[in-house]
Amino acid sequence: MPDDAQSAQLLKAQDRFIDAWGRMGSVWGISRTMAEVHALLFVTGEAMCMDELMDRLRISRGNASMSLRALLEWGVVSKTHKDGERRDFYTAEQDVWAMFRAILRERVKREVEPLLESLGEVRELNPSGGKNAPESARELDQRLEEVQEVFGLVASLGERFTGANGQGLKVAAKLLAKAPGGTRRKAKA
Amino acid sequence: MPDDAQSAQLLKAQDRFIDAWGRMGSVWGISRTMAEVHALLFVTGEAMCMDELMDRLRISRGNASMSLRALLEWGVVSKTHKDGERRDFYTAEQDVWAMFRAILRERVKREVEPLLESLGEVRELNPSGGKNAPESARELDQRLEEVQEVFGLVASLGERFTGANGQGLKVAAKLLAKAPGGTRRKAKA
DNA sequence: GCCAGATTTCAAGTTTTTCTGAAATCGGCG
DNA sequence: CGCCGATTTCAGAAAAACTTGAAATCTGGC
Numbered sequence A, B: 001m002p003d004d005a006q007s008a009q010l011l012k013a014q015d016r017f018i019d020a021w022g023r024m025g026s027v028w029g030i031s032r033t034m035a036e037v038h039a040l041l042f043v044t045g046e047a048m049c050m051d052e053l054m055d056r057l058r059i060s061r062g063n064a065s066m067s068l069r070a071l072l073e074w075g076v077v078s079k080t081h082k083d084g085e086r087r088d089f090y091t092a093e094q095d096v097w098a099m100f101r102a103i104l105r106e107r108v109k110r111e112v113e114p115l116l117e118s119l120g121e122v123r124e125l126n127p128s129g130g131k132n133a134p135e136s137a138r139e140l141d142q143r144l145e146e147v148q149e150v151f152g153l154v155a156s157l158g159e160r161f162t163g164a165n166g167q168g169l170k171v172a173a174k175l176l177a178k179a180p181g182g183t184r185r186k187a188k189a
Numbered sequence C: 001g002c003c004a005g006a007t008t009t010c011a012a013g014t015t016t017t018t019c020t021g022a023a024a025t026c027g028g029c030g
Numbered sequence D: 001c002g003c004c005g006a007t008t009t010c011a012g013a014a015a016a017a018c019t020t021g022a023a024a025t026c027t028g029g030c
Helices: A003-027 A032-044 A050-057 A061-074 A096-111 A113-125 A135-162 A167-178 B003-027 B032-044 B050-057 B061-074 B096-111 B113-125 B135-162 B167-178
Strands: A077-080 A089-092 B077-080 B089-092
Touching: A003 A032, A003 B096, A003 B113, A003 B135, A032 A050, A032 A061, A032 A077, A032 A089, A032 B135, A050 A061, A061 A077, A061 A089, A061 A096, A096 A113, A096 A135, A096 B003, A096 B135, A113 A135, A113 B003, A135 B003, A135 B032, A135 B096, B003 B032, B032 B050, B032 B061, B032 B077, B032 B089, B050 B061, B061 B077, B061 B089, B061 B096, B096 B113, B096 B135, B113 B135
Parallel strands: none
Antiparallel strands: A077 A089, B077 B089
């Protein structure tokens, strides 16, 4: 195969990944473009400047800037510098487990923590403690407590997995995924 | 406290929960109304008909109908009947762990499985196997494989937790959340 | 301190998602 | 059957989310 055809093929495969990751992005509650920028940086493994991103993804400068900022906040992309270059360059975290941990951490922060906070407030608002508190209030409180328990556990799990030596996640996941039977699926990795 | 004030207070607390759950719903990628309908059924624990839902949440009949259908598909709400009544009534799953499993199952289905499928397609498209396949193609394939591995593991985990004796989740979560050290954090629950 | 290139901000425009309401369909009962 | 209340559907309206582009701001080198 001639070199040109090979590299065209490569770009095409990259684009397909970018597209797939971008579509998942919108399912995951982040903007599609943000996911695409991440996908491009990840899949090529190269450091790129804003203009390269804009060209390849056909997005505006403003959009690129905002997406990059968000990715930096998520911790899955970092700024780098090239010797004599004035512009900023960006690279994606290449370790997939580290990337996954960063995503998990951010999602727990957005999708679980606010709920736990609200649950606390609602329970406070609902005066189930009074000696003659009505049955209904006690029932409500109990329901809320159960929800709090489950989501609190999810948050702790997330913390354990994403914290310090998150390496643990990899091990735990592998163990849990195959070890003690339960479903029909045969071990996969 | 007079009965009226008590029940007003209860309704207020319920509304706050409904609001909180609804807001999370939109973060979780489902429509806010759908989450609110679920929240109302869950938090009251009562069987309700469509008109009650519409009144309490101030939504249209069409919206109520569509939200209920989606909740039935998710498996967190079910249809019930009242003796001589002609209309349908709906109740929410009351076991919080069962509810959580249903949510998890559906989210893995939407947020992980399509990605795995795409990854397979992209790897096929990228001909990294050829004897003189360029370095770049092999690199791409390796990246894709790693992503596949991680998300594949997540999917198996999800399956184990939501499948058959999903009761396991509760236990596993509790164990993992506190048991074997690794991070600096002292056990929390 | 000032210039030039680079980045950020944000009001206005665009696209996507969600909601409404009324017409069509359903389904049990006499 | 044919009726009637209940539910579903879906085209259009409304709301929410995302993107653009140009002006404002920043930054490093001289």
